[in-house]
Amino acid sequence: MTLVADASLRLDAGFWDYTLIAVYFVFVLGIGLMARYAVSDSLDFFLSGRSLPAWVTGLAFISANLGAIEIVGMSANGAEYGMPTMHYFWVGAVPAMLFLGVVMMPFYYGSKVRSVPEFMLRRFGPTAHLVNAISFALAQVLIAGVNLFLLATLVNALLGWPREVAVVAAAIIVLSYITLGGLSAAIYNEVLQFFVIVAALFPLTVVALDRVGGWSGLTDGIRDATGSTEQLSAWPGNELAGFDSSVLSVIGIVFGLGFVLSFGYWTTNFVEVQRAMASKSMSAARRTPIIGAFPKMFIPFLVVIPGMIAAVIVPELAQYKEDQSADAGVDYNDAILLLMRDLLPNGMLGLAIAGLLASFMAGMAANISSFNTVFSYDIWQRYVVKDREDGYYLRVGRTITVVATVAAIGTAFIAAGYSNLMDYLQQLFSFFNAPLFATFILGMFWKRMTAAAGWTGLVAGTLSAVTVFVLSETGALDLPGQGSAFLAAGVAFVVDIVVSVAVSLRTAPKPATELVGLVYGLTPKENLRDPRDRDEAWYQRPGLMAGIALVLIIVLNIVFF
Amino acid sequence: MSVSGHRTRRAGAFDIRIVIAALFGVFGLVLTGMGLFGTSDADLEKADGININLWTGVGLLVAAALFALWTWLRPIIVDAEAAAGAGRD
Numbered sequence: 001m002t003l004v005a006d007a008s009l010r011l012d013a014g015f016w017d018y019t020l021i022a023v024y025f026v027f028v029l030g031i032g033l034m035a036r037y038a039v040s041d042s043l044d045f046f047l048s049g050r051s052l053p054a055w056v057t058g059l060a061f062i063s064a065n066l067g068a069i070e071i072v073g074m075s076a077n078g079a080e081y082g083m084p085t086m087h088y089f090w091v092g093a094v095p096a097m098l099f100l101g102v103v104m105m106p107f108y109y110g111s112k113v114r115s116v117p118e119f120m121l122r123r124f125g126p127t128a129h130l131v132n133a134i135s136f137a138l139a140q141v142l143i144a145g146v147n148l149f150l151l152a153t154l155v156n157a158l159l160g161w162p163r164e165v166a167v168v169a170a171a172i173i174v175l176s177y178i179t180l181g182g183l184s185a186a187i188y189n190e191v192l193q194f195f196v197i198v199a200a201l202f203p204l205t206v207v208a209l210d211r212v213g214g215w216s217g218l219t220d221g222i223r224d225a226t227g228s229t230e231q232l233s234a235w236p237g238n239e240l241a242g243f244d245s246s247v248l249s250v251i252g253i254v255f256g257l258g259f260v261l262s263f264g265y266w267t268t269n270f271v272e273v274q275r276a277m278a279s280k281s282m283s284a285a286r287r288t289p290i291i292g293a294f295p296k297m298f299i300p301f302l303v304v305i306p307g308m309i310a311a312v313i314v315p316e317l318a319q320y321k322e323d324q325s326a327d328a329g330v331d332y333n334d335a336i337l338l339l340m341r342d343l344l345p346n347g348m349l350g351l352a353i354a355g356l357l358a359s360f361m362a363g364m365a366a367n368i369s370s371f372n373t374v375f376s377y378d379i380w381q382r383y384v385v386k387d388r389e390d391g392y393y394l395r396v397g398r399t400i401t402v403v404a405t406v407a408a409i410g411t412a413f414i415a416a417g418y419s420n421l422m423d424y425l426q427q428l429f430s431f432f433n434a435p436l437f438a439t440f441i442l443g444m445f446w447k448r449m450t451a452a453a454g455w456t457g458l459v460a461g462t463l464s465a466v467t468v469f470v471l472s473e474t475g476a477l478d479l480p481g482q483g484s485a486f487l488a489a490g491v492a493f494v495v496d497i498v499v500s501v502a503v504s505l506r507t508a509p510k511p512a513t514e515l516v517g518l519v520y521g522l523t524p525k526e527n528l529r530d531p532r533d534r535d536e537a538w539y540q541r542p543g544l545m546a547g548i549a550l551v552l553i554i555v556l557n558i559v560f561f
Numbered sequence: 562m563s564v565s566g567h568r569t570r571r572a573g574a575f576d577i578r579i580v581i582a583a584l585f586g587v588f589g590l591v592l593t594g595m596g597l598f599g600t601s602d603a604d605l606e607k608a609d610g611i612n613i614n615l616w617t618g619v620g621l622l623v624a625a626a627l628f629a630l631w632t633w634l635r636p637i638i639v640d641a642e643a644a645a646g647a648g649r650d
Contacts, residue, residue, distance in 0.1 A: 016591060016595060016599070020591060023587050023588070023591075024584070027580065027584050031577075031580065188577045188580070191581070192577070192580065192581060195581055199585070199588070199617070199621060199624070203613050203616065203617045206611075207609060207611055207613055210609050342607070343609070344613065345600065345613065347591070347596070347618075348592065348613050348617055351588060351592065351617070
C-alpha cells in the first residue's frame with residue numbers, strides 16, 4: 001500500500017488537535033500501567049488470565065483487525081469499486097466469524113490450549129506444530145513492521161514528522177504498554193480504540209453524506225462519474241473479482257473470498273483467536289466472534305461509504321477516478337485523509353487523527369502480543385528451555401516483546417526501501433491461512449486424519465498457493481483484480497484436503513483416547529459445556545445470537561443487492 | 562503448566578468502561594467548548610454548515626455518561642468460582 005506523500009495531504013493540525021492526540025496517548029499508556037498490576041503469572045500476561053467479559057473480547061476481536069490496511073485499504077476500495085467492497089465485510093468476514101464461534105471455538109477453548117499452534121501440537125504432533133508456530137511467528141514480526149511503516153508514512157504525510165522519528169515513537173509506545181500489561185493492555189486498548197475510531201468516523205461520514213447531498217446525491221454522483229450503476233450494488237461485483245462473467249464473479253466472491261480466504265483468516269489466525277481465548281468462560285469465548293460480527297457488519301458504512309463519497313466530492317480524487325493519471329497527485333489510498341482535510345475543522349480533526357493513529361498502533365500491538373505468546377509457549381518453552389518455573393516464561397515473554405519490537409522497527413525500515421516487496425510478502429502470508437483452515441477443519445471432524453497428514457497437507461497446500469501466486473505474477477496465468485488471490489487460496493485448500501486424505505489412508509492414526517476434546521465425535525458433550533454458563537440469558541446464547549447475525553447479514557445483502 | 566501458591570484475584574484488572582467514560586468526557590468537553598466558542602464561519606463552511614465540533618462534543622458527553630451509568634449499575638463482581646477454577650491447567 002502506498003500513500004502519495006506530498007504536501008497536498010498535510011493537515012492543518014492546531015493546538016487543540018495536538019491536545020486531543022496527547023490526551024489519547026496518556027490514556028493508552030495509562031491502560032498499560034494499570035494492567036501491569038493485574039499481571040501475576042504468565043497466563044495473565046499472555047491470555048489475560050482467561051478472565052475478560054465477552055463484550056470486551058468481542059470488540060477487541062474486530063479491533064485487532066481494524067488497522068491501517070482495513071481503514072485506508074477498504075476506503076480506497078470503496079472509492080475505486082464502490083458497493084462491492086462491502087463483500088469484504090458481509091461475505092468475507094461475518095460468516096467465518098459466526099462459524100468460529102458456533103463450530104470451532106468449543107474445541108479451542110475446551111481443550112485449554114494456549115495458542116492455535118498448541119492445538120496443532122495436540123492434534124497432529126511436533127512437526128505440524130513447528131511448521132505452524134514458526135511460520136506464524138515470522139509472519140507476525142514482518143506484518144508488525146508493515147503496520148509500523150504505514151503508521152510512519154501517515155504521520156509523515158499528515159503532520160510532517162520525519163518517518164524515522166514516527167517509527168521509533170510509535171514502537172516505544174506500543175512496547176511500553178505491552179511489556180507492562182501484556183494481552184490485557186493490548187485488549188483494553190483495542191476496545192478503547194474501537195470507540196475512538198467510531199467517534200471519529202461517524203461524524204466524518206455524516207458531514208460527508210450531507211455535503212454530497214444525501215444518499216441520492218451519492219448515487220447520482222457515482223452514476224455520472226462511472227456512467228453505470230454497477231458500483232451502486234454489491235452484486236455481482238465483476239470489477240472487484242476481476243472476472244468478466246457475472247457467474248464466475250459470484251463464485252469467486254462466495255467461494256474464494258467468502259469461504260477459503262476468510263475462513264482461513266478468521267478461524268485459524270491466532271491474532272484473532274487469542275482474543276477469544278482470553279475470555280472468562282466457554283460461552284464468553286464462543287460469543288467473542290459472534291458479538292464482534294454485529295459491529296463488523298456496520299463498520300463498512302463508516303469506511304467504504306466515506307471512500308465512495310470522497311471519489312465524488314474531493315476534486316483531485318474525482319479527477320483521478322476519471323483518468324487514473326498521476327497528475328492528480330493523489331490515489332485511492334488517500335481517500336479518507338482527503339475527506340478529513342476537506343471537511344473537518346480543528347478539534348474534530350484532532351479526534352480523527354487520534355483515531356487513525358490508534359488503529360494503526362493497535363494493529364501492530366495485536367501482531368506483537370500474539371507473537372510473544374507463540375514464541376514463549378510454542379517455541380521457547382516447548383523446544384528450547386523446558387520445565388522452568390512460570391516466572392521465567394513471564395520474563396521470556398517480556399524480553400521477547402522488546403526483541404520483536406526492535407525487529408519490527410528493522411522491518412519497517414526495510415519496507416521503506418522496498419514497498420512493493422512488502423505488498424507481496426503480505427499477500428504471501430495470507431496464503432498460509434487457506435491450507436491451515438483445510439487442515440484444521442479436517443482434523444476437527446475426521447478422527448482418522450494422522451499426524452503425518454497434518455504437516456504434509458499444510459506444506460503441500462502452502463506450496464501450491466505460492467506456485468499459483470508466482471505463476472500469476474510472472475504472467476503465465478492471467479487474472480486481473482483479486483482473481484489470482486481467490487484462485488491461489490482455492491487451490492491451496494483443495495490440495496491440502498487431497499494430500500491430507502491420501503496420506504492419512506497410508507499412515508496410522510493417533511489412538512482415540514488422545515483425541516478427546518480435539519475431535520468432534522470423540523468429545524463428550526459435557527466437555528463442550530461450562531458450569532459457569534448455567535444462568536445464561538437469551539442474549540448470551542451463542543447459537544441464537546449467531547442466527548440473528550446471519551439473518552441481518554442476509555437482509556443487508558438483499559437491501560444493497 | 563502449574564501455577565504454584567495462592568494468587569489473589571482482582572476484578573479483571575480494572576474496569577475499562579470507566580476509562581472509556583473518562584476519555585470521552587475529556588474529548589467531549591474540549592470539542593463542545595470549541596464548538597461553542599472557537600468555531601469560525603470558515604469552519605462552518607468547511608463542514609457544510611454543520612457545527613460538527615459541537616454535535617460530536619455533545620454526543621461524546623452523552624456516550625461518556627452512558628458508560629459511567631453502565632459501570633455504576635452493573636459493577637464487576639469478582640466471581641469466586643471463576644477465579645479459582647478458570648482455566649488453570
